[in-house]
Amino acid sequence: MDINRKNIKNFGIFLLPTVILYCLVMIYPLLNTVYLSFFKWNGIGVKSFIGFSNFKEILLDPIFWKAIENNLLWIVLSIINPMFIGLIISVLLSNITKGQKIYSAIFFIPVVLSLVTVSLVWGLMYNPIIGPVNKILVVLGGKSVGWLGDPKTVSLAIIIAGNWTYFGFCTVIFLAGLQSIEDSIIEAAIIDGAGGFRRFFSIIIPNLKNQVNLLVINSVIGSFKVFDIIYNMTFGGPNHSSEVIATYMYWEAFKNGRVGYGSALSTVLTLVVGLFSIIYLKTMEEKA
Amino acid sequence: MLKKLKRKTAISSHIVLMLFSLITIFPLYITFNMAFKSNQEILTNVMSLPQAFSFETLKTVWIDKGFSQYFMNSVLVVIPHIVIILILTTMFSYGIVFLQIPYSGVFFTVVLVGFMIPIQAVIIPLFYTLTNLKLTNSLLALSIVEVITYIPFCIFLLRSFMLNIPRSLYEAAIIDGATDYQLIYNVILPMSKSALLTIIILQFKNSWNEYLLPLVLLVNDKMQTLPLGFSRLQGGRYTLNYNMIGAGSLIMSIPMIIVFLLFQGKFISGIAGGAIKE
Numbered sequence: 001m002d003i004n005r006k007n008i009k010n011f012g013i014f015l016l017p018t019v020i021l022y023c024l025v026m027i028y029p030l031l032n033t034v035y036l037s038f039f040k041w042n043g044i045g046v047k048s049f050i051g052f053s054n055f056k057e058i059l060l061d062p063i064f065w066k067a068i069e070n071n072l073l074w075i076v077l078s079i080i081n082p083m084f085i086g087l088i089i090s091v092l093l094s095n096i097t098k099g100q101k102i103y104s105a106i107f108f109i110p111v112v113l114s115l116v117t118v119s120l121v122w123g124l125m126y127n128p129i130i131g132p133v134n135k136i137l138v139v140l141g142g143k144s145v146g147w148l149g150d151p152k153t154v155s156l157a158i159i160i161a162g163n164w165t166y167f168g169f170c171t172v173i174f175l176a177g178l179q180s181i182e183d184s185i186i187e188a189a190i191i192d193g194a195g196g197f198r199r200f201f202s203i204i205i206p207n208l209k210n211q212v213n214l215l216v217i218n219s220v221i222g223s224f225k226v227f228d229i230i231y232n233m234t235f236g237g238p239n240h241s242s243e244v245i246a247t248y249m250y251w252e253a254f255k256n257g258r259v260g261y262g263s264a265l266s267t268v269l270t271l272v273v274g275l276f277s278i279i280y281l282k283t284m285e286e287k288a
Numbered sequence: 289m290l291k292k293l294k295r296k297t298a299i300s301s302h303i304v305l306m307l308f309s310l311i312t313i314f315p316l317y318i319t320f321n322m323a324f325k326s327n328q329e330i331l332t333n334v335m336s337l338p339q340a341f342s343f344e345t346l347k348t349v350w351i352d353k354g355f356s357q358y359f360m361n362s363v364l365v366v367i368p369h370i371v372i373i374l375i376l377t378t379m380f381s382y383g384i385v386f387l388q389i390p391y392s393g394v395f396f397t398v399v400l401v402g403f404m405i406p407i408q409a410v411i412i413p414l415f416y417t418l419t420n421l422k423l424t425n426s427l428l429a430l431s432i433v434e435v436i437t438y439i440p441f442c443i444f445l446l447r448s449f450m451l452n453i454p455r456s457l458y459e460a461a462i463i464d465g466a467t468d469y470q471l472i473y474n475v476i477l478p479m480s481k482s483a484l485l486t487i488i489i490l491q492f493k494n495s496w497n498e499y500l501l502p503l504v505l506l507v508n509d510k511m512q513t514l515p516l517g518f519s520r521l522q523g524g525r526y527t528l529n530y531n532m533i534g535a536g537s538l539i540m541s542i543p544m545i546i547v548f549l550l551f552q553g554k555f556i557s558g559i560a561g562g563a564i565k566e
Contacts, residue, residue, distance in 0.1 A: 007389050010468075014383030015395055018376045018439065025414065025436035026402050032413035043416070089308055095301040105552055106309045109316070111559065112548045114497035116515040117540050120522060120533050121319045130334045130530060132318055164315070172556050225406050228499040232519050246408050253412050254504065263412050270409035277404030 030270070037264035042257045054264035064265070067243045070155050074162070074223035074244065079216055081163045086170025086215075091204065093171070094178045104175070107168035115165070119232030122161035123148070148234055151241035158233050158242055162226065170215055177211040178204065210283075217280040224273050245269045316541075322534025330530045349521070349535040357510065358517035359539070361427060362496060365513055369431035369495045370488055373442055376435065377487065378480075381446040382472055386458050396447070402440035407500055415504050425508040433505065434495055442487045449483040450476065486558040489551050493559075496544060514540055 037054055039047040058064050089107060093100050110118065125133050126147035134144040147157040181203065189199050227246040230236060236243035236251060243251075245265060253262025322330055323345055324338040349355050380399070384392035414433065415424070423429040453476065461471045477484065502513045512520075518536045521529055548555050 010383060010387045011389050014379045014387060015389065015392070018380045018399070018443075019395060021376075021432065021436050022399060022402065022439070025433050026405060026410060029410035029413040029417065030405060032417075033409055036412065085308075089305065092301040092305050095297045096305070097298070099302070099305075101552065103305050103309060104556065105549065106312055108552075108556060109545060109548065110312065112493055112544050112555065113541055114499070114515050114518075114544070116497075116499055116519050117537050120518070121315050121537060123522070124319055124322070124530065124533060125315050127530075130330055132314075132334055135334070164312070168312075169559065172560050176560065225408070227408070231499075232522070246406075249408055250500075254415075259412060266408045266412060270406060273406045273409075274404045281400075281403065 033263045033270070034267050035263075036260055037267045039260040039263075041259045043259045047260070050260070054261050055268075057261065058264055058268065063240050063243060063248060064245075066240055067245045067248045070242060070244045071224055071226075073155055074159055074226055075220050077156075077159045078163060078166060078219040078223050081160075082167035082170045083212070083215055083219075085163075085167045086174050087208075089167070089171045090174035090178055091200070093175055104168075104172060107171050109168070110165045111168045113165065115228035116232050118161055118165055119229050122157075122164070123233055125161075126157055149238060151238055154234055154238065154242045158230055161233070162229055165229075166219075166222075173211050173215060174208060177208045181207045213283050214280075217276060217283060220276050221273055221280060224269065224276070316537075319534050319537045322531050323538045325531055325534075327529075327531055345531040345535040346538070349532055349539065353521065353532065353536075354517060355514070355536065355539055358512055358514045361511060362514040364427045365431045365434070365498075365502075366492060366495045368428055369434050370491050372432060373435045373439060373491055374484065374487065377439060377442040377446050378472065378477070378484075380439075380443050381450050382468070382476060385447055385450040385453075386455075387468075396443070399440050399443055402436070403444070407437055411500065411504055418505060424505050425511045427506075427511065430502055430505050431495070433501060434498060437501070438491060438494055442491070445487065446480060446483050449480050453479055482554075485551070486554055489547065489554050490558040492547060493544065493555075 036047075038049060038051060040050050040053075041047040089103075093103060125131055128134065128144070128146060128149070131147075133147065138144060145153055147153050185203060186199060189203055194202065225246060226244055227250065230242055230244060230247050231250065234242045236247040240248075246269060249262050249265035249269065251262075252258045252265060256262075318334060321338065322334075324341045324343070326342065329339060383389055384396050418424050418426075418429060457475060458471065461475060466474075497515060498513070499515045499519075502516050506512055506516065518540055521532050521536050
């Protein structure tokens with residue numbers, strides 16, 4: 001068999017099945033989403049071409065801007081809270097010799113749970129009648145808060161639940177980074193008289209630069225894609241106050257019968273996520 | 289010297305770590321606890337252990353609320369999903385690493401782009417296409433869609449693993465007259481065991497927990513997977529089905545937690561693998 005026919009046969013057997021499915025499930029629908037975003041369509045009737053009107057409407061849509069605001073809040077708080085807690089825990093873990101594995105397991109359990117479970121678990125935690133969060137607040141002398149029902153607190157409350165599923169991830173990433181720091185470097189610093197704080201800021205933090213970069217980009221991408229947890233805790237409510245782009249897009253396309261507008265929202269989301277994913281891959285490449 | 293310092297700080301570290309552990313576990317303790325309590329008991333004291341362990345709620349949720357059906361559906365999505373993704377990932381990675389097919393670099397890059405495409409980018413047309421093909425409510429169709437959304441990372445992982453297998457091994461086997469399939473089965477797969485296990489565990493987690501795809505693609509009540517069936521128990525933001533939510537959480541999480549504890553190392557390195565490449 002000559003080399004060309006062998007290549008074609010190998011391509012057909014080894015690559016083609018994946019390539020075909022990939023085109024059907026990814027490439028074609030992706031292009032189709034962009035296509036649909038130029039139409040007004042309710043999902044059943046006739047599609048009517050309206051040019052860039054959907055995108056113009058997005059720019060003037062207060063719910064879209066509320067969603068963007070919430071996505072940004074998710075980004076900021078998913079960078080600050082879980083990374084800060086993860087960093088502290090990983091430093092503590094690197095201080096001990098026994099029990100590291102058990103602690104890591106405990107902190108990692110929320111990472112592996114389904115986000116639906118997380119939503120319902122935290123729904124109970126914030127529940128106005130039985131919720132332990134308010135009970136503890138009251139015991140500590142505070143006032144009951146209507147966490148998920150109050151537009152002012154709802155996003156923060158959901159983000160804290162989201163943070164709970166993410167700090168264990170940050171912990172193991174940081175721990176891997178800490179373990180790659182040579183003991184001799186730290187010992188040298190101790191001999192030079194550097195105290196705990198000094199060692200933390202002069203040795204540990206600079207050595208975790210890669211991990212920090214990766215986690216920041218990961219938080220950004222994850223925060224733009226967030227859907228399950230918000231949808232299951234509040235459906236984006238009350239009155240759109242916890243809406244993000246993904247929940248708003250689902251609402252418009254699948255519940256509100258505005259498929260074209262939903263597609264335009266999803267096109268915007270794809271562009272943003274795609275942009276940050278490229279940065280992410282570039283960072284990974286540099287590290288490799 | 290470092291050891292001495294570590295011994296000095298170990299006890300205080302343990303205390304703080306235990307505190308963090310308790311805070312982490314607390315929401316799960318509260319929830320799983322409810323599975324064994326009556327709603328009356330939950331209302332009077334939410335934090336204490338159940339006075340008498342009752343398995344009634346678990347039974348109700350499993351039988352009357354259809355969780356046995358949802359559980360089966362989830363299994364029927366997860367297993368084909370893992371089998372298909374393993375076959376396609378192995379074939380594709382072997383093809384681009386060993387077979388020197390022209391343009392395989394291009395195909396690899398194109399598939400890798402899937403890494404950047406969020407599921408929201410494709411879900412709307414996918415729903416209408418599958419509706420037209422009468423494939424909504426098909427568990428198999430759902431598992432295949434899930435395969436494609438997760439395959440970029442799996443190929444990425446297995447390919448870098450295969451690149452470390454010496455090419456001389458491949459050439460020697462071909463000269464000995466082995467076919468590609470014999471080679472894959474007898475040499476490549478055993479040597480890639482660690483990467484394959486990571487893929488299996490990771491995909492078990494991803495497929496078991498998948499929410500948006502089944503939410504859109506499985507319309508029929510009888511066809512729902514566990515996360516969907518579970519979210520229906522909620523019944524509004526201020527639910528009163530406390531004990532049922534507790535029981536549902538337990539049924540949903542236990543398989544996951546068991547698999548996680550059995551393969552903790554693989555699990556963590558697999559999930560972290562998306563961020564840290566070794």
